[in-house]
Amino acid sequence: MSERSDEWNLQEKNPNNLIGMIDGVKNVKLMVFRLLGALKYFYSFKELEERLGVPAQILWRYVTLRTVPERTTAEKILSKIRESHIIEDVLAKYYIENEELWSLLSNPGIMTLAGLRALDELKDEKINTIISSPDGYAAALGSTFSSLFHARLCASSHSPYSKHIISKNYKISSEFFDVILLPRECVARKSKVIIVTVDGSKSMLLNSLIDLANSRQAHISGILCVIGSKSKIDEVIKSKLKYNTRAIVLINTDEIKEGRKKEQVKFDLK
Numbered sequence: 001m002s003e004r005s006d007e008w009n010l011q012e013k014n015p016n017n018l019i020g021m022i023d024g025v026k027n028v029k030l031m032v033f034r035l036l037g038a039l040k041y042f043y044s045f046k047e048l049e050e051r052l053g054v055p056a057q058i059l060w061r062y063v064t065l066r067t068v069p070e071r072t073t074a075e076k077i078l079s080k081i082r083e084s085h086i087i088e089d090v091l092a093k094y095y096i097e098n099e100e101l102w103s104l105l106s107n108p109g110i111m112t113l114a115g116l117r118a119l120d121e122l123k124d125e126k127i128n129t130i131i132s133s134p135d136g137y138a139a140a141l142g143s144t145f146s147s148l149f150h151a152r153l154c155a156s157s158h159s160p161y162s163k164h165i166i167s168k169n170y171k172i173s174s175e176f177f178d179v180i181l182l183p184r185e186c187v188a189r190k191s192k193v194i195i196v197t198v199d200g201s202k203s204m205l206l207n208s209l210i211d212l213a214n215s216r217q218a219h220i221s222g223i224l225c226v227i228g229s230k231s232k233i234d235e236v237i238k239s240k241l242k243y244n245t246r247a248i249v250l251i252n253t254d255e256i257k258e259g260r261k262k263e264q265v266k267f268d269l270k
Contacts, residue, residue, distance in 0.1 A: 029074040035081060035116055036063050041109030042090045052080045082120075087113055091251050101227065105137045105198070110226075110250075115144040118194060118224050118248055125221040126192055127151050131213060133197035133205060134158050134180055141226070142196045149194070154186035156209065162186075166215055170208040180208050187216040194221060200228020200249060203236060210240045220245050227251040 036059060039048060045056035052059075054077060061067040069077065081087065091113070094104050104110055127149040132142030139155045146153035162183035172178050187193070195209050206223070213220050220241060225233060230249040237245045 028078055032074040032077050038109040038112035041107055051084050051086050092256055095251050111144045114141055114250055115148045119148050121246055121248055122222050127194055129187055129191040129193045131193055131195050138196055138198050154182055156180050156182050166212055168208040168211050170204040182212050187218055189217050191218045192221050193218045195223045198226045200225030200233050206236055222246045222248055224248040229253050
């Protein structure tokens with residue numbers, strides 16, 4: 001066994017403490033277990049070893065629950081995942097290579113990574129409601145969030161499925177409008193909300209979702225978009241809300257455009 005493996009093994013004092021691992025959503029050991037499992041849809045254990053500096057054999061033991069890491073070890077791994085931007089890198093790479101959003105959204109790992117990213121950033125908020133935009137993938141993401149945060153899922157739609165609804169018309173083009181609907185009592189007054197949508201570039205839809213939440217005097221703690229310009233989403237938040245709301249963008253098109261500009265400069269210099 002390598003010296004690196006020995007170093008990580010020494011930190012595992014109680015390898016069979018599975019019950020102690022599952023004690024709530026804020027448990028860092030459970031968070032690491034779920035993150036590593038989701039990252040395995042995109043990386044091999046060897047690639048994860050190179051990115052995180054943790055031996056592949058140890059990572060395999062964590063993912064397969066042969067060993068449960070001590071809290072300090074789990075915190076160290078979680079810190080490496082944050083610092084390496086491994087989640088953002090793989091999602092951007094996956095999208096750039098495929099350029100088909102459905103290809104990314106159909107990967108089982110994306111749902112878990114999106115939920116855990118939001119959970120990591122909003123773990124101190126008492127989220128009790130998830131509002132998803134009116135499409136299938138957003139509803140699926142919303143369901144994942146609902147489970148992770150133990151929160152009510154309020155899936156918006158274009159057609160009513162409640163006698164008591166709140167609605168908002170929004171422009172989808174220069175000539176066409178659409179309507180978005182929510183069951184009124186699903187979003188309790190003054191609830192703490194996360195809005196989940198796929199395409200953050202649909203600013204009119206995002207504005208409408210915010211308006212629906214505001215109509216119930218809800219506090220929007222976070223807005224998660226799978227893809228979009230974070231700077232533009234921040235502008236929407238600043239213009240619509242008077243309190244701190246976190247914008248979580250899994251694939252930030254600002255960074256993708258900047259990366260392509262740099263690549264073009266390198267090409268031109270050649």
